[in-house]
Amino acid sequence: MTDHRARPTGDRTDQSSGAEQRRYVDAEPRRVDDEQLADRVADVMADEAVRLITDVPPGDPAPRRRVVITPPEAPAEAVADDDAKDDEPISIADQVREQLGGLRGLVESSLPVLVFVLVNMATSLKPALWAAVGSAALIAAYRLIRKDSVRHALNGLFAVGIAAFIAARTGQAEDFYLLNIARNSGGALLCAGSVLVRRPVIGYAWRFISEIPPAWRESKPLVRAFSLISLVWALMFAIRAGVQIYLWSQHNADALGWASLAMGWPMFGACLLFTVWYGRKAIASAA
Template structure:
């Protein structure tokens, strides 16, 4: 049997399917898991009071972490979710109010919005920085203005997501609409974040297409063998004295 040419051989990276946008966010299970502690907190608070709500929400976060561990699913979303619930529960305990459970998330959204906007102002848009660092594609995108502008738009889209969360949930907090706060936290969580990520995907594809086109138009550097062959040809054409 003849061996396939090197160009015909498929690497593991070629055969391995790329994760979808939903899979990168933890899949359907990630959407469900992130909602469970919030729903548990609101229901427990309505029927059994604040103390029960605090402990049951933390308990549900622990249970989700253990479940992910047993099922050998990615632990990072569960661990970050657990700490988020623990901090929210602590604030609710300290304030003595059920709506305090949502206070951390509200002001975290404001901080994130500020950071994203600031990154655009200093010409290091977070969407571009994070994507290219994770994929090891270097800083070529920053030298191409259209690519950078695309990542600026994507970063501002994410900033808008966080700004919307802050404005809506802050208003619900001030009006003491705890139940609606829970609904807003879930509805404006992954679903709204997914819309922002769609803009990031657009920016990535736009930048990759531009950088690929620019790379194809640039002259390729000569290899050692090509330099040696050119010099040999030059000396061969030089008449002897």
């Protein structure tokens, strides 16, 4: 029995195979030229390098080509030590010592008075005045030559110069101490008066030298403590002034000089020690 179904011709087979080949070719990814691939890789690497160096995100149209150099970090221990040194507060004793010039400043401030007393006892008023002023000038010149601080020396020279001028004008040796008498009298009045108006001067002096709460005047314990310290200083100045005024009235210049030296830094140092001890105790209790 003969099969009469139509068989596909050669043309149809060729056409179908060509269509399948075209579909296969269209389904394949497009090949990229080697040069274009190399250019693309170079661009990507360049963008990545710029991003790493300048921290500019890729795709930025105009990245700034700058190199940020970060210094190596110091060891943590060294940084901690430096910070501790910077933050370490200077003690009030060190600050007072700096303001007064230390032991050397105390000696240099007392030397012209000692020279005046000795020369006045050995000779007369005018040589004593020249000797006192000359010794103060030599101290200032010595500090200047050594390139040390001349603030304390110049202050001493200025005070001695005024005292010598007063004594030279009056012709009385005891008048050399009038400036010191006025200074002690003024200190007693200032300290006592500040307590009366409830503004103790030692509180302001302490805040100038060291750290205390800004609103210390609103703290009754601190006001009481600084008032007591101010009264101690007022008493010290009053004792000095009282003894000096008595000896001045007796025209006893030699005794006045020795008394000024004896009541000078010893009494000042005792009051200073009490101030630091009691002041710190009051501040710690009020904290």
